[in-house]
Amino acid sequence: KHKFWETQPVGQFKDVGDTSLPEGPIEPTTPLSEVKQEPYNLPSLYEWTTCDIDDEDTCTEIYNLLTNNYVEDDENMFRFNYSKEFLRWALRPPGYFKSWHIGVRVKVSKKLVAFITGVPAKIRVRDEVVNMAEINFLCVHKKLRSKRLAPVMIKEITRRVHLENIWQAAYTAGVVLPTPISTCQYWHRSLNPKKLIDVGFSRLGARMTISRTIKLYKLPESTVTPGFRKMELRDVPAVTRLIRNYLSQFVVAPDFDENDVEHWLLPTENVVDSYLVESPETHEVTDFCSFYTLPSSILGNQNYSTLKAAYSYYNVSTQTPLLQLMNDALIVAKRKDYDVFNALDIMQNASFLKELKFGPGDGQLHYYLYNYRIRHTLKPSELGLVLL
Template structure:
């Protein structure tokens, strides 16, 4: 049972399959004057702080909390180490079927390891909800590795080795049956440079063309990000050690025909004498119209290998299934569940019906 989540406006397990319930907001918005004006109570000795992420000292404190206490894999071998650039929030627009809904994307929920299982998380969730409501936002999107009421879809991570020797040395992957290290290295070897003519890094002047390409591609998914040009500039314009974006500019027409992107999310390797950091690239948004999707993503692998990443990860969202196996990705063990707060879907989606990647 979920003593907290049962009290929240989210799809409940008992309602799964009940098609009489309407799709859309579960609770209506209320006048802002009716939103609770004071913060929720915390156990004594604790107090709320609003973190000014423009302050280097505060940003470092948040960064260190997460570096030491945020998400680990099931075997506690790796822990996410998000860089400081990721630690800010902006509202998002997410389209659900034909409705574009303003939402908060909730991320980085973290309780210090020494304070776990004391029901602090529900207080934090209620307080962030109150603060989001005061911004006149009534819906949210979030992902988690745990099952809560009720996923809109459940996705799987796939991993493509770029530096197989290191991945095996640190226990991220294992040598396959009847494989030697040198055969494994050969198996994952990639060409020196991208092969698609006109493949280049995205630049500021590409924002309008990339926005058109993405909007057109994302329109086919049941739930997807609704990107405008400002969003594309914020989320996709290349930023060193944060996000990389490439596109194909047709050598003849100079049209932008294809696009691929990935974000940088290293993990700390826990308790390994030889290595401290696993450099991982995560597939973000990709669109192929003229280039084959396979070749486009192979070029993404080539540039990520060149940038020194050890592994390229991708979820089975959008059309990603069509390249995963062929480009030698292997399925991971963890699942990622997607959720909406205060928005009911009539039925769950397939991962391939989702056009949304949260950092």
């Protein structure tokens, strides 16, 4: 069934439930000198390219490839539309490797037709912190699908990750592969229900009218938590302490240091928004919430071309109830004109989804590790990791 994945050091379906297998690396680290020195062979019409994302023209080519060929929902009504600023943020975290931003071009025309990326991350699994690559943005042009290009691209990025002496990876996908460490549900909170219904993102509920629906999803004009404000550069040390302590409760979570927090959580216009609660009495940072901006192209609608979506990122509550904190996040997102606020049922999110009128979507997200076995499938609430 999985001719490629059966050959890879990942959990296999036949081993699911086998409690005799140990947790940890599936195959041992090999000496760097044994890593293949030359790139894998592509079909003869194509060539490898290392993408310089700092270069505006290259960034535009990547943006165009993804805008026209990246992930769609199961009815092909929407397609992710990551912005260029978002791609630069996602692909240049502390310690990133340019060699992990890999493209495939047509030799004669130099047209970019496929892409895959990795970025380094320290991921903690139970009490081990493992250097990993987070793999994302795997994309093959629609006209080149089903030609087994993806396995070659995965092998090539694996080789380039190995060359940096890194032997594990984390990735997510909407499709089932051998084998998920966890399967999560997408939930959606309507902010602009009229538009969502008009474009087919959501449907009018039974015995509902449009005006009742608009009223149902109405939110206050301003946030309610005293001391709620945007995160600033001076907050990095306090937010790092808060988030490290919070993430320690999950089985799989990033091991963020201050540089990571500055990169991943300091607000960047139209990319990532972060808010915190500074106690009006003690001036301590007690709570935190964040979301990233990922619009989707609306395919074939006369009136609208993009859906503006916010995705729940990392949230920490110690003093403010998580429900109230996330309600403030919804208020901010509504004020900033987002159409929908999306979240997975990871971390403690299940505690607010229903009450804040999120509804389950038709999509799931499966989490995977490469060359690292987890003995039992994890509950979404045991995951403390968000991939973009």
